[in-house]
Amino acid sequence: MATEMATELKQELMRVRREARELYSRDQVEEAVAKVAIKLAEDYSERFPVFVTIMNGGLVFAGQLLTRLDIPLEVDYLHASRYLGETSGGDVQWIVTPTANLEGRDVVILDDILDVGSTLLSIIEACKAQGAASVKTCVLVDKVHDRKAQPGLKADYTALEAEDLYLFGMGMDYKGYWRNAPGIFAVEEA
Template structure:
C-alpha cells in the first residue's frame, strides 16, 4: 500500500485508480440504462466532483448535458455543518431530469439543501449520484440511486477530493493514516 504526505498528514492508498475507473464505468452504464430516452443534466458539485463528473460523463452513452454549482461546507478535515452557495446555477431546470453529481455524501446536509433548492426550479426529477458514501455518518434519509463506493467514516483525498486544497490531482483515493 503506497503512502503520500500532504502538508502535515500522511495518507495511504485505499481505492486504486483501476478500481475507481471500473466502478465509474459501471455507474455510467446504469445511468445510461435508467435514463434512456431522456437528456439528463448532470449537475456537478465543485470542486471535489470535477474529475468524477468528467469521467462519468465520458462513460455515459446517452445524450446528456453538464453544468456546475459550487458549494462550500469544509474547513480543513471537518465539515462546518453550514453550506454556503458560492456559484449558482443559471440554466432553467423546468421539466428537466437532473442528476446531482457529488464527490462524497456524508451527513446528507449538503445534498438535502441542494435538493430543496433545485425543487424550487421545477425539475421533472432529481437524482443523486455520488462517488463516495459514508453510510454510518448519513443522518438525513436520502434516495441515493447511484453510488460508486461505500466507505467507512475516514478522511480521504485524491481523485478530486482534497485536504486544504491539496491532493486533488492524485489518481488513487487515499485514507488519512492515524
C-alpha cells in the first residue's frame, strides 16, 4: 500500500508541476533579490544585524540574499509554521527558536512569502520580547489580497508581489515538495 500511495503522490506532484503557471522565472527572481540586497546593504552597512531565516520556506531566499550582502552580519534561523505540509494554514506552531541573543540587536526576519501574516506577526513579537533593538521583515513574495492579519500589513523589504494564488518554488512548497522549483509558480486548479 505504501508504494501505491507513493506512486499516486508522485503522479500528483508531477501533474501539479507540469500544469503550473510560471509567474516569475529564476532570472526574474534573482534580479529582484539583487535589488533587495542592495537596499539592505545600504540600510545595515553601519550596524551588526542578525538575519533570522524562517525555515523551511525562507531557506532558498536566504541562500540567494545573504551571499549578496557584503556586510558583517550574523545568521540564525527559526521554525514556526501555520501549514506543516498542508495547503491551508492553522494556528502558529513553534518548532525551533533562534539561538542568537537578540537583546539590543537589529533583527531582519527572512521568509519566503507574506500571505496572511499571522506567523510573521508572531515572530516579530517574539523577537521584540527578547529585547531586539529593531525588527524588520524581508520576504521574497508578498501575496496581494485583503485577508492580511492586520490591515495594510507589508514587509519592510519585498522582492516580488504575486496574485492571490497557491504558489510554490524558490522555497515555497506544494504539500512539502517543489521548494526547489526554479522560479515561482502558481498551482492551476483542476
